[in-house]
Every structure is written in C-alpha cells, then in structure tokens.
Amino acid sequence: MSNWVFMRQILLGLLLLSPVFVSADVRVPKLYEIEIRVADDSLDARKNAQKKGLMGIFVRVSGKVDIASNPKIIAAIKDYSVYIRQFRYIRKGAGDKSSVLLWVSVNQDQVNKVLRNAGLPVWGERRPNTVVWVAIDDGNRRYILSGDDRSEAKPVMVFNAKRRGTPLLFPLLDHEDQSKVRFSDIWGGFLTPIKKASKRYQTEGILVARVSRRGNGWYARWTILIKGNTYRWTSSGRHRALVLSIGIDGAADKIAEHYVTDTRYAAKPKKAVEQPQATQSQQSNSDSGKVVAVRPKVKNKRNDYVDNFDESDESDEYDQGYVSRKNRKKRKKRKWQSQGQQGQQDRVDQGSQVSSDQFISTNPPARRMGSGLYISVKNLKGIRDYVLIVRYITRLSSVRSAKILKLEANLAVIEVIPKNSASSVKRAISIGSTLVPVKLEINLSAGSSSSSPNQREFANLAHYRYTK
Incomplete structure (x- = not known):
C-alpha cells in the first residue's frame, strides 16, 4: 500500500470521527419579504x-397562525397598502410549467x-434550529x-x-449517520437511536416524520422533540405537498x-426617542382641546429628492412599484433649497409635536415648479380627519413628507x-382603498396670499375622496 493511499485513509477516518459543528440557533434573513403565487399581473x-x-408575514413574525380574528390585524390587512415597501413580479419556468410570483x-x-399593539409577540x-429525519415510502422505493436529496419532497x-x-x-x-439510524428506526418511531444520531448536529429540536401512500392519497405521522417535550400529530390528503405542508405548520406551531417568548429569540424594540418638553404655548393649545399630531419621521434629513424623472421612460420594474438601488443611483439628485429661516423651520424633524393648525401653511417655502x-x-x-389623512399619506413608502396647504369646508x-416621483405616490394610493380618485374643480387661488402657490404651481394636482 502506497504512502498516499495510507494517508488518505487516515484523513478520511479523522473526518468521519469529527463532529459536525452546527449552531443551535441560526439567523433567518428576509423575515419581512414574501413571495405569493398569482394567476396574472392584474390589479x-x-x-x-x-x-x-x-x-x-404577520404569522411568520408572531409565530402564531390564529391571528386572523384579531381586530388590530384585521384593520392592518384592510389598510394593507400602508405597510408595503416594494413589490415586483417574478416569472419562473417556461411554457406550461411557468408560474408568476x-x-x-x-x-x-x-x-x-401592529403586533405589539395587538398584544402579540414579535419573534x-x-x-432555533431543528434537525429533520424523514422516512418516505412512495410505493416504488x-x-x-x-441534505443532498433531489426528490420532490425536500423542496416542498x-x-x-x-x-x-x-x-x-x-x-x-x-457513514456515521447510517451506522446509528436506519430506515426502520424512523419508520417505527424508535426515538433512542434518532436522539443519539442527532447529537452531532447540536440543534434545539428534532423532527421525525414517516410519509407513505395510502390509497389514492398520502399519510404522514409526525413527532417533534423540544426542550424535553414530545409532541405527535398526523396529516393526510390527496397530494403529498399538502400533507408535508400541514406537517411543517404543525412543527412550526410547536417550535x-x-x-417565541424566549428572551434569547425575541426581537428587541427600538428605543423610544425622548420627546422635547412642550412649550407653554403648546401646553395651552393642548389644554384648549386642539388635536395634537406627531410630525412624521424622515430618515434623510437633507430632504434630497429626484426631480428630473421622465414618466415616459418608466421601466417595467418601476411600473411594478419597485425602483432598484442601481436605478436610483443613476438618477440625478439635488438638495432641497429652503429660503431663510422659514424654510429651516418647515423642515420635518424627528419626534417634535405640533398642533393640528400648524399643518396648514399659508406661506410655503419656494420650490421649483413641478417637483412635488x-x-x-x-x-x-x-x-x-385632516390629521388622519396627513398621517396616512406620510406613511406611504413613496412619500417623503406631506403638509396641508389649504382648507375649504370638507376639502383639503x-x-x-x-x-x-409623483407617479409613484399615485400608484401607492391606488393600491389601497383609503383614497378614491374623483373629478373635482376647486379654486386654488381664492383666499391665498400673494406668496402662496398659484394655479400654475398646482399643475400636478390629483383629486381624491376620503373613504372611512
């Protein structure tokens, strides 16, 4: 036997004897992103x-499936467009096997x-990581x-x-796994050898499943071991994908x-920004019964914006409500030019409180025409209603800031x-049902000062009706 063959056998033996270093818990990225299958790209x-x-995503982050009847969740789903940051279509496959996500x-x-206000946990x-032992009898084998299995069951x-x-x-x-666990151990539900084989993976939980054909459908028996507890359940159905899906849901519920309430895994809430002391005038306004609104937070205090966007050049990606970072960088940006001290005061800052009548500006800072x-x-x-509608608009992902300029009876x-761009705001509004587009004619110049926006500055004007 040559030295090379001898050394290779020694190295292989050491490899087989070495443990598998796996963390008991792992980081799950993209919790707030999801893909949903759609029939087409219609509205x-x-x-x-x-x-x-x-x-x-509410279910994924809270870890609970029985939240559909929670009033806070119902209200959030009804006003879902407020929570959407980006979306785009993904086409997979070709021909008859193609699908749209x-x-x-x-x-x-x-x-x-929303989850915290609803009294639900935030995971x-x-x-925690879970090792999975699944024995399948599909009638043929x-x-x-x-880990490297290429059957249809694993992707599901x-x-x-x-x-x-x-x-x-x-x-x-x-070799080590096969020397400790056999197909019959998993099939028969013998947990002792499965526990011994699972030690090398150092996971928090162990999931065991037995999946087989039964008549024209499928049947599965599930067992999960968590923190010294053992839970068992079954799933059955016409299609194997459905049976596996139900089984995974059962395991996720138990995990x-x-x-979900373990302090090691709970999401840490952001520290609240300390609010400045209210001035005497603000306290008197509050005491007089005026509604107090919190100005929206703006991450980019420079108030940069894009004003040279040509709607005729919109790409398919932008039409679908998503602008990639690469495309955004290509577009020209320039700073917002505020004039004098009034412009500095009009900037939106974090955490400051203003009374409702301060949302109305009779002398807004000068801007380039058509930028907003x-x-x-x-x-x-x-x-x-005036305060709520401003809050709704400022919470749209495509909006930097919003402010009431004019009030007339029941109109603002x-x-x-x-x-x-303005078109991105209109698209975001059209997704929801809070504002419905209408045809409306109003006199914008009546009652305005000489420095207020004139008819030409309101060329980019959209009309809506507020639905409660």
Whole structure:
C-alpha cells in the first residue's frame, strides 16, 4: 500500500470521527419579504396577493397562525397598502410549467408595532434550529431525506419552512449517520437511536416524520422533540405537498409555542426617542382641546429628492412599484433649497409635536415648479380627519413628507414631496382603498396670499375622496 493511499485513509477516518459543528440557533434573513403565487399581473390579483402576503408575514413574525380574528390585524390587512415597501413580479419556468410570483417587502417597524399593539409577540431573526429525519415510502422505493436529496419532497418542506420562518437541517446521511439510524428506526418511531444520531448536529429540536401512500392519497405521522417535550400529530390528503405542508405548520406551531417568548429569540424594540418638553404655548393649545399630531419621521434629513424623472421612460420594474438601488443611483439628485429661516423651520424633524393648525401653511417655502404633488381630498369631517389623512399619506413608502396647504369646508389641499416621483405616490394610493380618485374643480387661488402657490404651481394636482 502506497504512502498516499495510507494517508488518505487516515484523513478520511479523522473526518468521519469529527463532529459536525452546527449552531443551535441560526439567523433567518428576509423575515419581512414574501413571495405569493398569482394567476396574472392584474390589479385585483396583485391586491389579493399583497393582503395574503402581509398576513403571512404577520404569522411568520408572531409565530402564531390564529391571528386572523384579531381586530388590530384585521384593520392592518384592510389598510394593507400602508405597510408595503416594494413589490415586483417574478416569472419562473417556461411554457406550461411557468408560474408568476409576486415578491413583496413590508415595513418592519410598522409590522412590529401592529403586533405589539395587538398584544402579540414579535419573534426576532435568531431562531432555533431543528434537525429533520424523514422516512418516505412512495410505493416504488423507501428512502430517508438527506441534505443532498433531489426528490420532490425536500423542496416542498424547505418552501413551507421558509414560509413560516422555521429553520430546518437535513442530516448528512454519511457513514456515521447510517451506522446509528436506519430506515426502520424512523419508520417505527424508535426515538433512542434518532436522539443519539442527532447529537452531532447540536440543534434545539428534532423532527421525525414517516410519509407513505395510502390509497389514492398520502399519510404522514409526525413527532417533534423540544426542550424535553414530545409532541405527535398526523396529516393526510390527496397530494403529498399538502400533507408535508400541514406537517411543517404543525412543527412550526410547536417550535413557536416554546421559543417565541424566549428572551434569547425575541426581537428587541427600538428605543423610544425622548420627546422635547412642550412649550407653554403648546401646553395651552393642548389644554384648549386642539388635536395634537406627531410630525412624521424622515430618515434623510437633507430632504434630497429626484426631480428630473421622465414618466415616459418608466421601466417595467418601476411600473411594478419597485425602483432598484442601481436605478436610483443613476438618477440625478439635488438638495432641497429652503429660503431663510422659514424654510429651516418647515423642515420635518424627528419626534417634535405640533398642533393640528400648524399643518396648514399659508406661506410655503419656494420650490421649483413641478417637483412635488398636490392632492385635493374631499369628504373630510372635522380636524381629526385632516390629521388622519396627513398621517396616512406620510406613511406611504413613496412619500417623503406631506403638509396641508389649504382648507375649504370638507376639502383639503395637501402638498406631497415624493421620494422618487409623483407617479409613484399615485400608484401607492391606488393600491389601497383609503383614497378614491374623483373629478373635482376647486379654486386654488381664492383666499391665498400673494406668496402662496398659484394655479400654475398646482399643475400636478390629483383629486381624491376620503373613504372611512
């Protein structure tokens, strides 16, 4: 025997004897992104998919599936467009096997806030790892799913685990695994050898499944071991994908039940920004019964914006509500030019509070014509509606800031500064049902000072009706 063959055998033996270093918990990225299958790219299909996607993210982050009846969740799903940051279509496959998916990204802070207000837990990105031992008898062969398995069962389990935000680890099924666990051990539910084989993977949980054909359908028996507890359940159905999906949901529910409230895995809320002391005049205004509104937070204090965007050159990617970072960098940016001290005071700052009448500006800072969007909203009844509509618009992902410029009876004219373009704001509004477009004629110059925006400055004006 040559020295090389001898050394190779020694190295192989050391490799087989060495442990597999796997963390008991792993980071699950993209918790606030989801893909939903859609029939086509129509508006109705997109709205339904976005609602379904938002609900899926609520379930994934909270770890609970029985939240559909929670009043806070119901209200959030009804006003789903507020939480959507980006979306785009993904086409997979070709021919008869092609499918269309809608990728949706939501606002993490707003989703977490809804869950906390609803009294639900917020599960962070660090989640417990679970090793999976699955024995399958499909009528033709018997086998155990491994990390490099190419059967149709594994992708189904991985997809549903990702949908629930539950990490799964499939065994290597190398010489060491096969010497400790046999197909009959998993099939018969003998947990002692499975526990011994699972020690090398150092995971928090162990999931065991037996999947087989039964008549014209499929049947599966599931067992999960978590923190010294053992849980068992079954799933059955006509299609194997459905049976596996139900089984993964059962495992995710049990894992969440034990770990979602664990301080090691809970998402840490952001520290609240200390509010400045209210001045004497602000206290007197508050005491007089005026509604107090919090100005929206703006991440970019420079108030940069894009003003040279040509709507005729919109790409398909932008039409679908998404502007890539690469495309944004290509577009020219320039600073907002505020004039004098008034312009500095008009900047939106974090955490400051203003009374409701301070949303109205009779002398806005000078701007280049056509850079913003003016929105007229009717059917507003009382100061509460005025404040709520401004908050709704400022929370849209495509809006940098918004402010009421003019009030007339039950109508308001709001100046909106978009992050990218006016058309992106209109698209974001059209996704939801809070504002419905209408035809409306108003006199914009009546009652305005000489320095107020004139008719030409309101050329980019959209009319809406507020629906409660």
